[in-house]
Amino acid sequence: MSEKKKIYKPKPISGFPEWLPETRRAEQQWFDHIRRVFESYGFCSIETPSVEALDAINAKGGDGGADTDKEMYVLNRLLSELSYEIIHKDETVPEHYSLIPIRDHKFPEHKLYETGNEPRLALHFDQTVPLARYTAQHFNELVFPFKRYQMQRVWRGERPQAGRFREFYQCDIDVINVDTLPLHFDAEMPAIIWEILSSLPGMEDEKIQIQISNRKILIGLLEGLGIENITEVTRWIDKLDKMDKNAVASELIGIGLSDDNIDTILSLALIKASTSKELIAGISTTNQNDTMKEGIEELSFVLDQLQHLPDNAVVADLSIVRGLDYYTGTVYETRFLDDPSYGSICSGGRYDDLAGNYINKHLPGVGISIGFSRLFDRIRIKNQLPVSGVSPADILVILPNEESRNLMMATAQTLRKRGYNVETFHGASKIKRQLAYAQKKGIPYVWFPPFEDGQSHEVKNMETGAQENASPEEWTK
C-alpha cells in the first residue's frame, strides 16, 4: 500500500467468545442436533429481541437471583445528543428520567439522569423473562399447552473474569399452560435432555446423569417438622453435593435445628433412587403431610415415565432443591459423574406462575435449560469436538484449463443439484496447487472434469488417494 496507515491491532474481548471456522462447524452441528431433538418432540421455535424494556425486566422481579440487576447491559445511543442531564438538588426530576450513578466530588448532591421518553433497553440476561413477557403479550394468539424452544445469546454484564462468558448461548425448552399443567411434561423434559446430551458430537463418552427431585418433598417435610427458616435450610441442603454431610449438619445446628430434626432431614435429603419403588421404600418418614405426599406421588410418576432410559441416566436425588424460590415442584440438574463439582450443565424445573406480573392469568410451566456455551467450550478444550474441514464442501471441482471453465461450472451445478456441497477452483493453476487447496480446506473429494473431449470425469478420494472414473449424474460418496 502506498499510504502508511496507523494500524489498530484487534484483540479478543474478554468474555465474548469467537471461534475459527472449523470450531464453528462443530458448534453448528450441536445447534442442529439440539434443534432436531427439540422439534422431534413437537416444540416450536421462538426468538425474542435481544433487548427487553428495563421496566419489563424490573416488573418480573428477581427470578434470576438477587444480583442479576447488577449484571445487565443497558443500551445507549452513541452520541445521541443530550442523553444525560444533571438535576440539581433544588430541581424537579422530569418524567421518564432514570437515575444514573455518578461520582462528582465537588457537588455530591447533584444527580445525573438519563433523559428521553423512550423506554430504556437492556440486553436480556436469560430467556425466562423474555418467555414470560412473550407469553403474556401474545397470549390470545398462542395455542396452549405452549411448547417452545429458544436458542439465543444472553448477556451478563459481569466484570471480566477468566472462564466466565459475558455473551453466551442458552438452549431452553418450556411448556406453559393455563391454570394447570399435566405432569406428563415434567417427565418429557429429562427424556429430551438425555436424548440430546448423550449423543452430542464429542459427548458420547462423557458419563452424565440427570438428577431430579420434587421440592414439595423436602418443603413438606420441613413444614411438617414445624421448621420456620425453610429457605435457609434448603440453601444448606443444596450444598450436599459439594459439602460433607457432617459439615452441613453442623451448619444446620448453627441455625438452630435440633439433632433429631437434622437426622430426619439429612436421611431424607441423602436418598437416591432409580425407580418409584426404590424412592418410596427409601423414605422412612411416616408422618407425611399433604405437600410431602404430593411431592412423592409426582416424583414417582416422573420416574415411572423414564424407565425406558438407560440405567443411571436419571436418578431421583432428594438433595436437589435448586437455589431459586421460583420453582415449586419437579427440579432438574445434570452433572458429569466423574466431575460433580463442575456444577450442573442443564437445569430447570416446574414453576407455578410464569407471568403473573405481566398478565392476569395463572400460567404454570415446566422448563429446562442447557448452558450451551459453557458445555461446548468444555468439550472443545478437552479436544473432543468432531474434527472437520474448514470448508463445508464435499467436493472441489478443479479447473483443468481456462477453456474448461463452463464445463467445471456445469459439473459443479449438477453435483449441487444432487445435494452435494461443491467448491469450484478459481483459476487454471497447476493441478498440484488445486489439490493442495482441497487438502488445506479439508475437502474430502476432488473432481476432475475431462481434460480433453472423449475422456471421462474422474474423482479422487483425498483420504485414500484412490482415483476413479465417475459421472456427475450418478456418482455417490
Add this chain to the structure above:
Amino acid sequence: MSEKKKIYKPKPISGFPEWLPETRRAEQQWFDHIRRVFESYGFCSIETPSVEALDAINAKGGDGGADTDKEMYVLNRLLSELSYEIIHKDETVPEHYSLIPIRDHKFPEHKLYETGNEPRLALHFDQTVPLARYTAQHFNELVFPFKRYQMQRVWRGERPQAGRFREFYQCDIDVINVDTLPLHFDAEMPAIIWEILSSLPGMEDEKIQIQISNRKILIGLLEGLGIENITEVTRWIDKLDKMDKNAVASELIGIGLSDDNIDTILSLALIKASTSKELIAGISTTNQNDTMKEGIEELSFVLDQLQHLPDNAVVADLSIVRGLDYYTGTVYETRFLDDPSYGSICSGGRYDDLAGNYINKHLPGVGISIGFSRLFDRIRIKNQLPVSGVSPADILVILPNEESRNLMMATAQTLRKRGYNVETFHGASKIKRQLAYAQKKGIPYVWFPPFEDGQSHEVKNMETGAQENASPEEWTK
C-alpha cells in the same frame, strides 16, 4: 391468585421485530434455505460477538456511511458503581475516560465522562467491520481464499420510525484473499444470490433482477474526460433509477459539467446489457483509458460466467455505482422489477482493502449482503409466506387411556427414530379434544395406538379425514 399484583402490560418495542411461532417457522425455512445454498458453494460459517470494541470500529472508519457512528448502541453495565464522573473545568481527565454528551444548565463547562479501563463496547451495525477485524485477528489461522458466510443480527440505534428496524438480520457472503483475488468470485456472487432469491419460500412469483456494473467503467470515463468532482458526479448517476434522465442532466450542469460531457456520461450510464457482446456493442466511447478498458473486460468476464441463469436474471446496468467509495470494481444491486423504487434488497461489490486498518496486509475481497429482515417482512406483509402449523410435529400420538401411556410413548419413540417429529398427548382426555389439539397446532397426522390388545394401530390424515391401519415401524406419510 390470592395476592393482588400490580400488572405491567408488555408492549412491543419499536424497531425490534418479534414473530409468532408460525411466522418464525417460515423465518427458519428462509435461514435454512440460505445456509444450504451458501454451503453448497463451499462457504463456511463464522459468527462474531454481538459487540466490537468502540476503538476497533473507529479505527475501521466510515465505510458504512458518514453518519453510522451516530447510529450505534453502546453498552453500559447497569448500576455498575461509579461508571460516570463529572470532570470540572480545572481538572485533568484520567486515561480511558470517554466524554459523554450532557446537559447541565448551571455548569455548562463541566464535562461528564464514562470511567473505567475496559474497552468501551458497541453492538455491531453491520457484518463488514466484524469480518475485517476477524480476518486480521485470525489471519494466520485462516485458509485463503477465505470464503465465509455470516447470518447474524445487527443493530442501528436510530430513533424509532415506522417500518425501520433497529435490530435485524443480514445474510452476508464474502471471499477474501491475500494480494489479489480472481474474478471467478465476482461471478460466483450473482449466481448464488439468484439461486437463493428465486426459490425462497414465498418469493417464487416475485420478479427480481440482479443489476451489476463495474465502477472502473464510469470512473475511467470520468477520469478520461478530465472531470475532477468524480464523487459528486457518481452520486447523481446513482440516482438514475429514481430520477428522470433530464433532471440528472440539469444537476450535472449545476455542478459545472459541459453539455458534451453530460451526453457522453449519460449515454454510458444508461447502457443495459445481458451479455458481454451487448455490453461491448453498447459502449460508443472510443477513447477508453486503461481503467475503463479494465472495467469493461472484468464486467464482460462476469457476464459470460452467468449465461446459465434465466433471461433477465442478471443484467449489466452501468448506472449502478453504489454510494460508498469503499467499492473498487464489480458492484451489485437487486431489485423488484415491478417496484424498483423499493430499493435494493441485496447489494455488494468488490473492495480493494478489507482490513488495512487492522493488519499490514493487502486483503482484497468481494461480497454481497441480503437485507434479510426487511425482505422477510415485505413477503410476510404481502401474505406470501408458506402457511404452516404452529407445531413442527408431523404426528400427534393420542393417549387412548391412562393404561396405554407406555404404549403411546413407545409408539412415539419408534416414529421419532424414523425421522418424524412427534408430539404425544398429555392426558387421557376425550378423543375429540385430542383431535382438536392436533387441529389447532396444525399437526397433519393423528396416530391411534390400539385401544385394546389385538387391535391395530391406526393413523388419521387430518386434511382428508382418511383413517387407516398402520404400523409405527413401516408407515410413511
